Amino acid sequence: MILGFVEHESGVPEETSLEMLTMARELATDEEAVLCAVVFGDEGAALKDELGPYGIEEIHHVTHDRLEGYAPEGWGESVAQLVSDLGASTVAAAGTDRGHEVLAHAGATLDAPMATNCVDVTGAGESYEVRRDRWGGSLVEHARLEGETKLVTAAEHEYPIEEAASTTEPTVNEFTPSLEDAHLRVRVERVETADEEGIPLGEARVVVGGGRGVGGPEDYDKLEELADLLGGTVGASRAAINEGWRPHDDQIGLTGAQISPDIYIACGISGAVQHMVGCKGADKILAINTDSEAAIVQKADYAVIGDLHEVVPELTDAIREVT
Numbered sequence: 111m112i113l114g115f116v117e118h119e120s121g122v123p124e125e126t127s128l129e130m131l132t133m134a135r136e137l138a139t140d141e142e143a144v145l146c147a148v149v150f151g152d153e154g155a156a157l158k159d160e161l162g163p164y165g166i167e168e169i170h171h172v173t174h175d176r177l178e179g180y181a182p183e184g185w186g187e188s189v190a191q192l193v194s195d196l197g198a199s200t201v202a203a204a205g206t207d208r209g210h211e212v213l214a215h216a217g218a219t220l221d222a223p224m225a226t227n228c229v230d231v232t233g234a235g236e237s238y239e240v241r242r243d244r245w246g247g248s249l250v251e252h253a254r255l256e257g258e259t260k261l262v263t264a265a266e267h268e269y270p271i272e273e274a275a276s277t278t279e280p281t282v283n284e285f286t287p288s289l290e291d292a293h294l295r296v297r298v299e300r301v302e303t304a305d306e307e308g309i310p311l312g313e314a315r316v317v318v319g320g321g322r323g324v325g326g327p328e329d330y331d332k333l334e335e336l337a338d339l340l341g342g343t344v345g346a347s348r349a350a351i352n353e354g355w356r357p358h359d360d361q362i363g364l365t366g367a368q369i370s371p372d373i374y375i376a377c378g379i380s381g382a383v384q385h386m387v388g389c390k391g392a393d394k395i396l397a398i399n400t401d402s403e404a405a406i407v408q409k410a411d412y413a414v415i416g417d418l419h420e421v422v423p424e425l426t427d428a429i430r431e432v433t
């Protein structure tokens with residue numbers, strides 16, 4: 111059995127989990143194994159209709175009166191107990207913070223090997239060959255994963271979301287784990303939603319990013335103006351966030367948001383690898399930088415070598431003239 115840990119928001123599966131199911135289904139097909147899902151949360155059972163098109167045959171819905179919110183050790187322990195009960199050969203999750211955290215706890219309990227951020231997994235039985243992203247995608251590692259139970263996560267946005275050849279009608283099985291206080295040391299007690307204005311970074315078709323080269327919080331007005339004109343939104347590098355020029359939600363990169371716009375206009379950003387991880391999904395990159403040798407200029411599709419304080423207003427005026 112291949113067991114996929116499916117993350118969801120109010121009963122709607124996350125896209126990254128659907129990507130992971132493409133990987134998991136390939137493994138299930140190769141191994142002629144049944145593909146099942148493990149889900150948490152009150153609305154978990156509502157995923158029945160959502161997961162049928164992806165070939166899920168059984169949904170294991172974890173319920174426990176002490177698991178109201180996210181609890182990494184509690185969820186990991188629950189997955190481990192379920193794996194032992196079902197005899198699953200593989201557990202797959204999306205390569206998200208939560209996917210990694212839950213599988214790492216499950217792996218520690220099961221004493222099972224884990225490969226994160228996989229871009230390709232092949233093999234069957236007790237041995238898999240994996241290719242996985244390391245160092246934010248700047249290195250691809252080839253490795254072998256061996257074990258009676260194996261844990262794998264799918265790198266975000268590497269697998270397409272694909273439905274199965276035929277839709278299934280999953281059965282929903284309730285599973286109540288046996289948990290102790292130690293499993294609930296860390297848990298979410300309340301959720302506060304951010305005051306998000308405009309288009310979220312992850313969904314924007316145009317992103318205008320500002321880095322240390324912007325020089326201060328007030329100069330982001332120029333970037334806001336350009337973004338507004340193009341129906342986009344503003345993001346920032348970690349250097350700008352650390353300076354306190356922008357809120358943390360604006361950060362693009364390894365420890366920030368992953369963006370996939372049609373165009374990313376990066377202003378005064380050097381292009382450190384940790385930043386590029388966050389914008390590698392952009393269709394096109396336009397760099398505006400005074401340094402023609404900056405890493406981002408080398409990686410961009412287009413570049414303007416110049417002072418952003420002059421280039422951005424000129425660009426905004428030029429676009430305004432033709433729109």
Ligand SMILES: Cc1cc2nc3c(=O)[nH]c(=O)nc-3n(C[C@H](O)[C@H](O)[C@H](O)COP(=O)(O)OP(=O)(O)OC[C@H]3O[C@@H](n4cnc5c(N)ncnc54)[C@H](O)[C@@H]3O)c2cc1C
Pocket residue numbers: 320321322323324346347348349350361362363364365366377378379380381382383384385388398399400401404416417418419
């Ligand atoms: C564990 C870890 C995680 C990290 N995660 C992230 C992350 O998620 N996101 C992230 O962004 N970084 C991250 N970083 C930091 C990253 O390594 C870089 O330090 C950071 O991205 C640099 O930001 P920057 O490009 O704005 O600044 P700098 O590297 O200082 O670059 C500023 C650029 O602006 C240009 N410039 C200066 N003045 C002008 C001007 N007037 N007009 C035009 N161009 C100008 C310069 O030529 C330069 O290229 C992380 C680092 C670590 C160690």
